[in-house]
């Protein structure tokens with residue numbers, strides 16, 4: 001079992017902790033560190049979480065450790081640090097702070113015993129970008145800095161690849177209406193560049209940048225996010241073909257018959273959820289309107305760690 005240090009204690013890291021407590025068998029979290037948040041604040045955030053239930057984990061502070069109980073009933077003591085002095089102690093550095101999302105910065109943590117730095121975001125210059133269900137089997141043991149993509153990259157790439165292989169497509173439009181945590185103090189919607197625009201042509205060699213149009217808006221809302229995708233297919237899809245076309249994606253995406261709104265998506269382990277009732281077929285255009293729990297893309301990151309540990 002590999003040992004891991006989790007750097008960052010924000011929303012993504014909290015979701016990762018939750019995933020690990022449910023499935024703790026492949027790696028052992030031994031350190032937690034965040035230079036900004038305190039251990040008291042983290043314990044309080046976990047105990048009063050707005051989306052995740054940590055009650056079975058009974059979070060408590062024991063000196064410099066955060067103590068948590070996993071789903072097997074085993075109590076873990078994770079050493080806490082407010083500095084980066086634990087770099088190099090574990091075999092995996094889980095870079096989830098959002099402060100080292102470029103490979104030149106993340107690579108500093110590839111030191112001592114650390115074999116891989118796994119970045120929880122798009123990471124320019126990473127040795128590998130590994131998307132679960134798309135190219136995770138390409139994992140190389142010599143890759144020092146590995147990116148899991150991002151919430152939006154995970155939502156788009158496997159679907160885009162599947163549609164390309166099945167129908168070919170000329171262009172795609174992706175619209176993301178993305179949440180922001182309360183501590184970000186966003187007071188009005190804000191348009192922002194989306195790293196999907198840069199990452200998709202790297203991951204899909206057949207895609208030219210001008211074939212993809214991404215619109216990304218952050219809004220002051222803490223629930224799950226909205227995601228719509230439109231593909232101009234070379235060969236149109238007819239209504240009676242839709243179920244068969246989407247069936248191979250069912251481990252990664254959820255296609256409920258009806259739209260039941262945003263809230264059922266909370267803690268979803270799917271890359272995105274597209275109600276069948278909201279899928280439109282019009283000539284060569286296929287439009288999917290859905291939702292995703294962007295923060296819980298931490299589950300795909302967790303699966304990637306599990307995959308690496310099993311190799």
Ligand SMILES: NC(=O)c1ccc[n+]([C@@H]2O[C@H](COP(=O)([O-])OP(=O)(O)OC[C@H]3O[C@@H](n4cnc5c(N)ncnc54)[C@H](OP(=O)(O)O)[C@@H]3O)[C@@H](O)[C@H]2O)c1
Nearest residue numbers: 008009010011012013036096097098120121151183294295
């Ligand atoms: N959230 C998502 O949906 C999501 C999805 C996929 C990937 N990611 C990636 O994961 C990385 C971390 O993102 P994140 O969403 O975890 O960021 P976050 O919640 O904003 O946490 C990042 C930093 O924000 C501060 N912070 C966190 N919680 C706080 C609180 N309750 N009160 C005050 N400050 C707090 C902390 O330091 P500071 O004081 O320095 O800000 C923390 O280290 C980023 O690279 C992001 O792109 C995020």
